[in-house]
Amino acid sequence: MNLFAHFHGLVEQALQALAAEGLVPGGLDLSRVVAEPPRDPSHGDVSTNAAMVLAKPAGMAPKALADLLCKKLAAAPDVAAAEIAGPGFINLRLAPSIWPKFLASALSLKEKFGHSTLGRGEKVNVEYVSANPTGPLHVGHCRGAVFGDALAALLGATGYAVSKEYYINDAGAQVDTLARSAFLRYKEALGENIGEIPAGLYPGDYLKAVGEALAKEFGPRFTALPESEWLEPVRSKAIAMMMDLIRDDLAALNIRQEVFFSERSLHTTGAVAETLTALSTAGHVYQGRLDKPKGEVPEDWEDREQTLFRSTAFGDDVDRPLLKSDGSYTYFASDVAYSRDKIMRGFKQLIYILGADHGGYVKRLQAVASAIAGEGKVQVIVRLCQLVKLFRNGEPVRMSKRAGEFVTLRDVVDEVGPDVVRFMMLYRKNEAPLDFDFAKVTEQSKDNPVFYVQYAHARISSVLRNAESEGFKPASPEDAEFNLLTDEAELAVIRRMAAFPRLLEAAALAHEPHRISFYLYDLASDFHALWNKGKEAPHLRFIIPAQRQLTNTRMAFLAAIRYSLANGLSILGVTPVEEM
RNA sequence: GCGCCCGUAGCUCAGCAGGAUAGAGCACAGGUUUCCUAAACCUGGGGUCACAGGUUCGAAUCCUGUCGGGCGCGCCA
Numbered sequence: 001m002n003l004f005a006h007f008h009g010l011v012e013q014a015l016q017a018l019a020a021e022g023l024v025p026g027g028l029d030l031s032r033v034v035a036e037p038p039r040d041p042s043h044g045d046v047s048t049n050a051a052m053v054l055a056k057p058a059g060m061a062p063k064a065l066a067d068l069l070c071k072k073l074a075a076a077p078d079v080a081a082a083e084i085a086g087p088g089f090i091n092l093r094l095a096p097s098i099w100p101k102f103l104a105s106a107l108s109l110k111e112k113f114g115h116s117t118l119g120r121g122e123k124v125n126v127e128y129v130s131a132n133p134t135g136p137l138h139v140g141h142c143r144g145a146v147f148g149d150a151l152a153a154l155l156g157a158t159g160y161a162v163s164k165e166y167y168i169n170d171a172g173a174q175v176d177t178l179a180r181s182a183f184l185r186y187k188e189a190l191g192e193n194i195g196e197i198p199a200g201l202y203p204g205d206y207l208k209a210v211g212e213a214l215a216k217e218f219g220p221r222f223t224a225l226p227e228s229e230w231l232e233p234v235r236s237k238a239i240a241m242m243m244d245l246i247r248d249d250l251a252a253l254n255i256r257q258e259v260f261f262s263e264r265s266l267h268t269t270g271a272v273a274e275t276l277t278a279l280s281t282a283g284h285v286y287q288g289r290l291d292k293p294k295g296e297v298p299e300d301w302e303d304r305e306q307t308l309f310r311s312t313a314f315g316d317d318v319d320r321p322l323l324k325s326d327g328s329y330t331y332f333a334s335d336v337a338y339s340r341d342k343i344m345r346g347f348k349q350l351i352y353i354l355g356a357d358h359g360g361y362v363k364r365l366q367a368v369a370s371a372i373a374g375e376g377k378v379q380v381i382v383r384l385c386q387l388v389k390l391f392r393n394g395e396p397v398r399m400s401k402r403a404g405e406f407v408t409l410r411d412v413v414d415e416v417g418p419d420v421v422r423f424m425m426l427y428r429k430n431e432a433p434l435d436f437d438f439a440k441v442t443e444q445s446k447d448n449p450v451f452y453v454q455y456a457h458a459r460i461s462s463v464l465r466n467a468e469s470e471g472f473k474p475a476s477p478e479d480a481e482f483n484l485l486t487d488e489a490e491l492a493v494i495r496r497m498a499a500f501p502r503l504l505e506a507a508a509l510a511h512e513p514h515r516i517s518f519y520l521y522d523l524a525s526d527f528h529a530l531w532n533k534g535k536e537a538p539h540l541r542f543i544i545p546a547q548r549q550l551t552n553t554r555m556a557f558l559a560a561i562r563y564s565l566a567n568g569l570s571i572l573g574v575t576p577v578e579e580m
Numbered sequence: 581g582c583g584c585c586c587g588u589a590g591c592u593c594a595g596c597a598g599g600a601u602a603g604a605g606c607a608c609a610g611g612u613u614u615c616c617u618a619a620a621c622c623u624g625g626g627g628u629c630a631c632a633g634g635u636u637c638g639a640a641u642c643c644u645g646u647c648g649g650g651c652g653c654g655c656c657a
Contacts, residue, residue, distance in 0.1 A: 034597060049599060052637065062637070086600045087637055132657065172657050263657095294581060298654045306655075317583060317653075324655040331657050359584045360652045384585070386650085428593075431585055433650080435592080444619050447606070455619065463616050499596085506596055518594060521604085532621035535613075543616055580619075 001105035002116065002501035007046045007092065008035040014072035015050070023068055025058050037499050044081075044091035045098075045495065052088040062088035099494050100482035106497060107560045108477040114500045114567050118508060119160030123346050126152040128353035129250065129257075130167040133242040134178045135204050137249040137409040140355065143385045143434065145409070146425040146573070148353035149255045150513040151383070153571045158508040163347070164257040167338060170239050171263040172331060177201060178242070179235035183222070185211025186234065190220050206245065210238050252413045253421060254573050266337045272329050275337040276322060284310050284371050290318060309336065314367035314375070332364070339368045343378055351511065352382045356431070359384055383511055385430045391437035416442050419574045423450040426572050427517045444580075449521050453565065454577050456524035459531060460562045461578040463542050467555050470545065474555035481553045487540055489530040490557070496526050497564045504571075513572065520568045527561060 012030060019026035033054070038047040051066035058065055066084045073092060074082040078101075081093040106113045128148025131141050149164070156162045169175070181202040188194045189211040197203040214222075214237055222230035243260065250256065266272050279285050288308050292301060308319040309332070322333045342350055350369060354361060366380040390397035390407060399406050413421055420441050427449055428434045446452050464474070475481070485494065500519070507515040534541040542554045566576040 032597085034599090036596080036599090038600080039595095039603090040600070043600075047599085052599080055637080089600070169657055174657060293653060295653055298656090301654075304655095321655055326655085328655090330655060332655095356585070356651055358652080362584070384651090386585080432593080433586085446620070448619095449605085451619075455617080459617060459620090466616055503596070509597075512596095515594090515596070518604090519596090521594095525604085528620055529622085531616085532612085532618085535615060535618090535621080538615070541616065580617085 001102055001109075002505075003094075003098070003102060003498045004035045004037070004046065004502045007048070008033065010073060010076050011035060011048050011050050011069070014069055014076070015054075017072060018068055024060070024065065028054050028057055030054075036502070037495065038089075038091060041492075041495070043085060043089075044083075044093040046092040046094065048090050048092075049088075051084075051090060055088070066090055096483065096486070099485070099491070100480075102498055103482045103485075103494065103557065103560050104477040104480065106563065107474075107480070107556055110563055111567060111570070113560075113563045114504050115157045115159075116501060116505055117159040118505050119155060119158050121159065121161050122348050123163070124155055124160045124349040124351060125163050125165055125342050125345075125347040126155070126351045126353070127165045127167055128152075129246075129255075130169070131246065132169045132174050133239050133246060134174055134202060135242065136206055136245050139388060139390060139407045139409055139412050142253070142409050142412060142421060143388050143425045143430075144353045144355060145250060145253060145255055146422050147383065147385055147430055147513065148351075149253075150422070150426055150516075150572050151351065151353070151511055153573065154504065154508050154513050154516070157567075157571055158504055160349075160508075163259060163345075165259040165261060166257045168239075168243065168260055168262045168264075169331075171267060171334060175235055175239055176231065178238050179231050180227075182207050182210045182214065182238040183227075183230065183234050186214040186218075187211070187223060189215035190223065207238070210241050213237065213241065249409050249413075252410060253418050261338065261341075263334050263338070266334045266341070267329070271341060272334050272337040275340045276329075276333065278340070279309060279336070279371065282371065284313065285322065286310060288319070290321070309368075309371070311364050311367035311371070314370040316363040316367040320364055335365075336368050336372075339365065340372050343369065343373045347378065349379045349381060352380070354382060354384055356384045356386045381511060383430055386433040388425070388434045388436050391435060391439075393439050394437065412436075419454075419577075420450050422573045423453070423517060426514050429512060429514045449517070450574070451580075452528075453520045453524045453569070454574075455580060456527045457562060457565045457569070457576045458578060458580045460527070460558045460565070464555060464558055464562075467543050467551065470543065472543065472548070472551045472555055474559045475549075475552040477556070479552075480556040481549060482557065484550055484553055485557060487530075487533070487537075489526075489533045489540065493523070493526045493530055493561060496523050497561065500564055500568070516568050516571055520565060520572075523561075523564060523568075 011033060015024060015028065018024040033048065033050045035046050035048045038044060051062045051069055055062040055065050063084065066088045070082045070084055070090050073079055073090060078095045078098040079092050080095040083091050085091050126148055129141055129145045131137055152162045152164045177200070184194050184197065184201065185207045214234060217237070222234070276285065286308055287305050289303060289305055304325070306321050307323040309322055311320050312318065320332050321330050324330055339350065352365060362382045365382060369378045369380045397407060415438060424436055424441050441448060441450065444451055503515060503519050507513060542558060544551050569576045
């Protein structure tokens, strides 16, 4: 039950009724009309701006329109009072009867409470992480990984058909470097002294296992062969093992993407060639020259004619090369083919989670989708994640690109646990930089939001356990007498819960899962306040042995609050703990 | 030079889809425990929402410009 959607509907009905009576013009655009919780609780439970927004198109004074609407709304079920305030707000004070209905609904919805059909089953693709398969994930991948995963879950909960995807860059020069690095480790595994790893190759120890696997599988036979003979099999093996490593890293964060899409496959199936033909046929490809790049000019820059995609026709800043000087495809060319593949699979939203340093990609990705699907047919949404700065006891953690001096994703997860990593990565909006202090995020105090929210869930679980051992159990949605919950602290919790479905929809539309974290913090805060109030006002305690029905009702109330917390946490991918 | 992101309390940040008197935590000052987890709660002070225009009944929020900070602008991937 989404109270605000419900009352938005009532406002629409009231307007239709007024139109039928000839008091208001029909066919007004209601897209700007909102029914929302007022910031100030003294303004009531639901507030609508309808009269102000519609005054002009209706050709009426806001007050006059508000007056008419107000009368209709005041007569609606569950509305105790409707009043006009400020410049034309209509504030609805709900009848106490609404809250028991709401709680009963939340309680019966259980783990579905808050979910909606907003997305109407629209197909959405969320691509995230997509790190090069040349080594384990490092801490920089953490944020995008968690963000993408939570966003996918959020969209799933709000009625979209989501595919979680990882694009494997297994076709470029970097995987050849990987293969050469693995080949050295292969020789090492065969007993050769390889000395220092030459500059330009990957020095990490994680390739030793690849060398050993190669030695075991192929024996010494590659050592006598030229690179052209061993490169391919070594590369395949190395990529496969790196992807296993990466999948393990992601699994440690409870991330399991469904599709791992190979860039190389786009070449072998001819999809890239096919895509360029299609683009060409549509007239988006031409031979031409590009201006010298601004900023730092590459050393090997040469002015020459090349095959270009006319992305400027779709809002990009410059046209993009499709072929390199040696005639092979650019990375961009396979990217276009990949976009095309996604579009042909029927996705209406292509969502990309990228690091902030990829800001320059946004326009070209949008241009590609417009060129292939047609303008406005497919929505390309890019969310950029800013850097995470690591701290240890207030001191920044130094990292160098040199061997062994970067912090891996696994290091962080192993040290503080997946729940802490996930919550903290989402306790900041994605485009803001984030400080991550190992000491602070594991602290067991209210200064630590992960703990604070988990603690609320654990406290509820604790009371439910105690109640059960004393012979109480949560009343069913039908039997609970939620009308007994009338204290301001109880109502504060209920009102907060009522905002949850609307919050999830807004977060989904804005592609901002961090809103859930902040919501959960607020909900936990309301709950802790209610808990403590019971210390001074014993009649507010959850378990009151002499009042069986009230206690069972409060247990049902707690169960409903717990679903709110657990459902929010589950979208974030954080385990709701039962005790701490 | 151009593009994108950011600028809100002393600090770290929210601000929901343009709404009413801009919020929270930290820090600071004070209070609450014979009682379901005090690992918590309550009370208090603290603001030129970077700046200047514009749109609007209404702007921290949308548009333009300026200043300050970050990132990007390669036939790399």
